Amino acid sequence: MRPTIALLLLLAAPLARADDTAAISTAVQGDIARHVHDLGSRNGWVSLDALDYLSYFGRAAVPALVDGLASPSSNARVLACVALARIPDARSIPALVSALDDKAGLELNVLSDDGETLHPVYDPPEHSVKQQAQIALQTITGKRYPKKEDWEAWWAKEGTGFLVPAPRVREWPKLPSQARWLKGVKICLDPGHGGDRGKQGFKRGLTYLSEADLNLRVARYLRDLLVKAGATIVMTREGDQDVDLKERCRIAGRNEVDFFLSVHHNWSPVFDRVETTTWYHLTPDHQPASLDLARAVQEEVAKVTVEDSEESARAAGLRSDGLMYEKAGFGVLRDLPPEIPGALCEVTYYSSFSMERKLRDLEFNRTEAWALFLGLVRYMAAGIPRAELVSSKDDLVLQVKDGLEEHGEWSKPWKVFSEHTLVKLDGKVVSHDYDPTTGKIRVAGSQVASGEHQLEVVLVNLNGNHSWPKRIRFSR
Numbered sequence: 001m002r003p004t005i006a007l008l009l010l011l012a013a014p015l016a017r018a019d020d021t022a023a024i025s026t027a028v029q030g031d032i033a034r035h036v037h038d039l040g041s042r043n044g045w046v047s048l049d050a051l052d053y054l055s056y057f058g059r060a061a062v063p064a065l066v067d068g069l070a071s072p073s074s075n076a077r078v079l080a081c082v083a084l085a086r087i088p089d090a091r092s093i094p095a096l097v098s099a100l101d102d103k104a105g106l107e108l109n110v111l112s113d114d115g116e117t118l119h120p121v122y123d124p125p126e127h128s129v130k131q132q133a134q135i136a137l138q139t140i141t142g143k144r145y146p147k148k149e150d151w152e153a154w155w156a157k158e159g160t161g162f163l164v165p166a167p168r169v170r171e172w173p174k175l176p177s178q179a180r181w182l183k184g185v186k187i188c189l190d191p192g193h194g195g196d197r198g199k200q201g202f203k204r205g206l207t208y209l210s211e212a213d214l215n216l217r218v219a220r221y222l223r224d225l226l227v228k229a230g231a232t233i234v235m236t237r238e239g240d241q242d243v244d245l246k247e248r249c250r251i252a253g254r255n256e257v258d259f260f261l262s263v264h265h266n267w268s269p270v271f272d273r274v275e276t277t278t279w280y281h282l283t284p285d286h287q288p289a290s291l292d293l294a295r296a297v298q299e300e301v302a303k304v305t306v307e308d309s310e311e312s313a314r315a316a317g318l319r320s321d322g323l324m325y326e327k328a329g330f331g332v333l334r335d336l337p338p339e340i341p342g343a344l345c346e347v348t349y350y351s352s353f354s355m356e357r358k359l360r361d362l363e364f365n366r367t368e369a370w371a372l373f374l375g376l377v378r379y380m381a382a383g384i385p386r387a388e389l390v391s392s393k394d395d396l397v398l399q400v401k402d403g404l405e406e407h408g409e410w411s412k413p414w415k416v417f418s419e420h421t422l423v424k425l426d427g428k429v430v431s432h433d434y435d436p437t438t439g440k441i442r443v444a445g446s447q448v449a450s451g452e453h454q455l456e457v458v459l460v461n462l463n464g465n466h467s468w469p470k471r472i473r474f475s476r
């Protein structure tokens, strides 16, 4: 670090807002640093993509971007100035002032027709560090000084009292009223893959868009929406990490989430495939609640990805993972604890060149997240039926809830299909009586020995939603 930067940073220290970075995990910090590093990519697609995405992290990205101004790559330095202009923060001012001496330029590369050589898009020195630092300083401060000395003098005099403008926050559309049914629900979001970028032939499109990155980006937007709706979200990864499939399932289990959704994008040798597919484990019988979840997600996501075509007419969109791996299915669905329903959505295909270009657009990623969100809203709005154990003294008595009782205007009798009601005691189906007027299930006490037991009650409500496969444990 040059002495002037060190001095100015010291002056700026009282303004630094450590809380912005302290609140984020090291995985997210690592991910930010990775995107700052990508600013210096020799592939123009990759560096401009990282530039656009860095704003998402807001002020948490500022320390890494200030470090980026000292990068040996002039591309990283120019683009760090552009990114800092988009996230107004007093901490970046001294470093930007120092960068006013930096005459190096941006060299965005394109590949030649034959793919043999890289050559710059512009004749250098187009877009110098100096020029972009000047623009950033003007944007952040609202002031215009022609010379570096003038900026230094202003900062020395007024820096401590300078108030940064509020960052521009990209708002979501108003949440639908039905989003209220997500409140208090605990969801595990699993951004597929990660940590594979060092490997030859990792999952990516023609312009180097990484599936793992894309999945994380969409999952992050989805997480933000769900948190806004009052849900609790557990992510299986927060950065570009290789998380073992079994570990992803363990994360869902440890956190006792209500359900699990894995977010992926697909690849096919058929270049123009773009349809959405949502996958369930093996057979519909394996876990009906997973299918309800998959269906709701599929129906909403397909609205933004699927065009009316022969392919979309043939494909219902819901697929068994047994089609990919006979008997075993997908590891990430197979190893989920039996009490947690789960589905895997392949939102669309990055192997389609036109779709890959769309997928590089953050607005489209937000559209994907919004569609996934509406799928989860639709799922929860249909209500999750459940049974509560009222008495286990003699006969077992359970109270049925259709999952709609809090939705208002719904009155008894309970809206569940009595003929689809199933009671399993220690994994075995037992006979029961169901009284639709009271919503009470009764299991004769003679069927229950003394000791520890677990009960599972399968219910289907009028919207077709099955109960979550949670076990009720009791002893007698």
Ligand SMILES: [Zn+2]
Pocket: 192, 193, 211, 264, 265, 266
């Ligand atoms: Zn994938």
